[in-house]
Amino acid sequence: MEDEERLCSSSCSDWMAGMPSSFWDTPLWNLAIPGSHDTMTYCLDQQSSVLKSEPMVVQVLDTLFPCIVRPCIIKWATAQEDSISNQLDLGIRFLDLRIAHKIKDPNNVFFFAHGIYSLLTVKEALTEVAHWLDQHTKEVVIIALSAFDGMDLEQHRHLIQFLISTFNNKICPNHVTPSLQECWNHSYQVILSYDDSAASGHEELWPQCEYWWANTSDPNRVISYLEERKEEGRPDKFFAAGLNLTEDARYILSHPCQSLQSMTLSSYSLLLNWVKHQRPGSGKTCFNIICADFVGVFSSEFSQLVIGLNQTLLKET
Numbered sequence: 001m002e003d004e005e006r007l008c009s010s011s012c013s014d015w016m017a018g019m020p021s022s023f024w025d026t027p028l029w030n031l032a033i034p035g036s037h038d039t040m041t042y043c044l045d046q047q048s049s050v051l052k053s054e055p056m057v058v059q060v061l062d063t064l065f066p067c068i069v070r071p072c073i074i075k076w077a078t079a080q081e082d083s084i085s086n087q088l089d090l091g092i093r094f095l096d097l098r099i100a101h102k103i104k105d106p107n108n109v110f111f112f113a114h115g116i117y118s119l120l121t122v123k124e125a126l127t128e129v130a131h132w133l134d135q136h137t138k139e140v141v142i143i144a145l146s147a148f149d150g151m152d153l154e155q156h157r158h159l160i161q162f163l164i165s166t167f168n169n170k171i172c173p174n175h176v177t178p179s180l181q182e183c184w185n186h187s188y189q190v191i192l193s194y195d196d197s198a199a200s201g202h203e204e205l206w207p208q209c210e211y212w213w214a215n216t217s218d219p220n221r222v223i224s225y226l227e228e229r230k231e232e233g234r235p236d237k238f239f240a241a242g243l244n245l246t247e248d249a250r251y252i253l254s255h256p257c258q259s260l261q262s263m264t265l266s267s268y269s270l271l272l273n274w275v276k277h278q279r280p281g282s283g284k285t286c287f288n289i290i291c292a293d294f295v296g297v298f299s300s301e302f303s304q305l306v307i308g309l310n311q312t313l314l315k316e317t
Contacts, residue, residue: 012091035094091303
């Protein structure tokens with residue numbers, strides 16, 4: 001009972017540091033970990049052109065009517081409101097980062113992207129994460145980098161070198177089985193998942209973190225999809241289940257007064273109720289990382305709920 005009370009009362013900004021000793025040797029992929037989907041979309045740049053990977057019709061419309069297209073994209077592409085440091089303070093320990101390089105930019109400056117580019121650069125955001133970790137020395141963050149829009153091999157090399165130099169000794173190598181105790185013993189605080197073949201040969205970089213994504217605007221179908229995946233069995237290591245809803249052109253046109261935020265918040269209670277019935281662990285139907293949009297809208301409610309799932313592991317021991 002004392003361990004359960006300690007788990008529930010620990011601060012979300014340092015919840016790993018406050019975990020009971022019975023969790024210290026558990027691999028992190030067997031714990032319930034809260035994550036944010038499209039972590040950096042709180043700072044999209046309305047002055048930015050749309051990505052070249054977007055459908056041609058969107059690119060053409062952006063050229064003709066940028067004052068209409070870009071606010072619409074921001075309304076439906078913004079999946080978070082809180083800064084990356086605030087998300088970490090709320091207990092988020094999985095960051096979903098979609099990287100992009102502007103096609104005509106001769107410099108190796110990298111941005112985040114979701115339809116359009118971010119205001120903040122990768123360097124600015126990840127330097128902020130490194131500073132946050134300096135203040136929270138027992139917390140471990142899983143950083144999943146993907147998409148890499150507009151990047152060639154040489155740019156991947158620049159980005160990888162930046163990651164290694166920024167996090168340096170904080171990086172947990174990919175051959176380690178990371179538990180809290182193992183990470184604390186070696187001062188590891190960062191697990192870098194890099195979803196590209198350019199990561200080959202770098203022990204600092206982990207392979208792609210599988211992300212279960214339903215690709216629907218219907219929360220009931222999201223739940224059905226996750227239940228189906230759960231029955232198929234979980235991956236051996238890190239993986240994420242996405243609670244995020246996804247709109248399509250038909251939905252946007254038929255809901256002109258809505259946004260991704262209003263669509264998400266109308267379904268939040270249903271999705272969170274599903275979370276309450278999940279459990280972490282190594283079993284076939286167990287979950288690991290659970291991601292959501294707008295993780296700070298209800299303060300730390302989402303993070304506390306996911307972290308609290310780890311109580312089921314206490315009851316099994």
